[in-house]
Amino acid sequence: MKLSLAIVAFALAVPTVSFAQDSTAVSSNGEYPNTFSSGSANVSPFTNKSKRFNDWSISAGAGVPLMQSADLTSIKNGNGKNLFGYSAYISIDKAITHAFGLKLQYDRGETRQGWFNTKESVPNNLPYQQVGARTQYDAISILGDINFSNLLRRVDNHSPFRWALHGYAGLGTIAYRAYQKDAAGQRLATEVKPFKLGSMFAQAGTGLKYKVNNRIDIEGRVMYVMTGDDEFDGGGDKYSAINQREEQVSDNFFNATLGLTLKLGKHESHLMWHDPLQEIYYKLDVLANKNQDIEVCKKGDADNDGVCDDWDRQLDTPAGARVDGAGVALDTDLDGVIDLHDKCVTVPGPVENNGCPTTAPAGPIQETERTLEGIEFDLNSDRILPSNTPILNNAVNYINSSNGSYTVVGATDTRGKDAYNQKLSERRANNVKDYLIKNGAESGKLNAIGRGEKDLKYPECEPATKCPEWKNRANRRVYFEAK
Template identity: 55%
Template sequence: MKLGLFLALTFPIAFYAQDRSGVTGNNEYPNTFSSGSAKVQKFDNSARRFNDWAVSVGGGSALMAKSDLTSFYDGKINWGWNAYVSLDKQITHTFGLSLQYAMGKSNQRGQLPGAEGIKAGVAEAWTKYRQVSLIGDINFSNLLRRVDNHSPYRWALHGYLGAGFQGYETLLLDNDISNYNPRTFPLSVDQKLGISSFFYQGGLGLKYKVSKLIDLELRSMYILSGDEEFDGGGDLRDTGNPRINYNLINDTTSDDMLTVNLGLTFKLGKHNSHLSWHDPLQEAYYKINVLENASDDFVVCQKGDKDNDGVCDDWDRQLDTPAGARVDGAGVALDMDLDGVIDLYDKCVTVPGPVENNGCPVNTPTTK
């Protein structure tokens, strides 16, 4: 039992020690946080090869879509306007975050049912709003696209989902009570920007890459206000007075708005590429393409072979070998008997002798 307990305690230590054997610090490579490759580069700001910050601006129309008083009334559209500016941070090539400020004004119409509606006529209302929100950005094109490195990639489909706070002012006028009781009417609401005006939004955008610095985008967002009074119908749902119960026209407790905007994104940074247009596999595809189309020529002796001994000058230890001399792998002329006379000039290759006797022993005659 003691042996089993000893092994149970020793094995994890042994495995951990083996895993840590090549680690000298978290900032050195390879280590246990890398794949073990000797060419792992630390990923920090100096290693970045793309930009990931941008500023976006845009504007377009604002329409009260699902509410008691709507921008779509009697077959006509009551146009409003909308504008936004945002600071964008791309987290990965498929996901980013934006801090956005938006403002605008919507125009809507509605009519009370029954005799009250006939008397009051069609009510006119408007909503002026200001919004601060945090929006998540999913790049569907980077998730789904195939890269072949042969066709330009300039279009991208984005999905947006976010939440924030809004402040707004509303005003409603009709032909009945708003003209006869000025202390109470016209109906108006002044909602301050704060936690009580929390809202959600989501939508889609289609981006076009104009250049490495600018993107053009068509974006549509659906805003769920969560407020009954956002359309200008007053701050009460059922007032007990049918002459002012505009919030009972439709069975809804959240007035929702639709915005359609055309915008520009200005990409910030010194690099040629932005992370929202970057695919991590592009470099792999590029290197494969280079290898597939590389020339089959193999360059030997890039620095040449000046003494023509068959050993490249890159690693030749004797660059002035006499012509015709046999050499070793380092380009040094052979001297088999190590007498100081290379074999090319040695008359007695296997027997050492002085240089004066052409490498032969003194008592051995040589022929010249």
């Protein structure tokens, strides 16, 4: 029975919550996220340095134990009179979350039970009333600490949070010496050593804490101690006349104490006094009281093409022209006449003929004029983007059908060191050259060089912070020069 009670008490004392306190510490070093950051660059691991709250404390208190369930009691209920002993405790406390913690607690005290105080002489009463006892005990236990106020507290940003109701339960080992006194004198009735199977005990109870300040709490606590032992009250062994007065009685007692808690650490607040819901609602209230207008286009949209000037690559688009995502007017047949003014949108033709060929084509339409275009790259990358492969495939046909040879030139923007940019531009040029050869271009007509950041399409982007991103992207390119 002793062991089963201890197991049940321990199971009730240890909740399934196992996470630690929250942290607002973030990383802002500008580096790209790694595989441990869940896709965010502003995440840092939880460490001691990033803690927001104190989570260690020391508690101590003193009080009065009263035998309640025994053959000899401290309460006038037929097996004794009102007798008061003394008790004291000290504990080291660790808060795991805002609502759960653990305590390593040491208890010491003396219960007094029976019909008279053993420090007094034996009274001239009835024979069964000429028995008194006292029990000196030492106990070590681990207690679970549940903060019911944080679990059940309503969200109210205006009420002070100074009272907290706690619940405690746990188990441990208890050592005691029980003395019995009668007309024959005083003797040691029972002695139990600690850390034995028979010395296991459990205790549970509740406490009401008052927060004096950020360092000190006052607490009144009532614990019910279950010894699981019929000899703790000093009645002697289980076959003695006293322990045979009532069958199947385990000696349990109440312990009422008043104590202080000293909260340790450098932070202003303790984790057990923190209410996460209250903090969230407070922040929501602050945000609700802020009037913030979101400005989508800081520089406006001068040509009214639907693309903000911050990233518009053509700031003078004619009214009514369709544009791409960069704000450039569409030219479907790439003949230099935008679709708005092109009367032959799908067939290339000269400007002077409104984008239409000068003679009607016979049979399949043939391309009369071609240009060798370049491609752009992502930041710090030499990878050819899938969107650029059609341009390079057209370049293969252009190169093979021409009589000249070409230099594939790689370039970068102005971010990064000169030496690094030079090597990056060479990799870009060589990747494009290899792609062209792999897809059928004559290798003898191609040569690749890198010019780093010395060949900017937009020279005013020095440094890169002076220009919008589309100009910097245009500087990160590979283009072709005819020899």
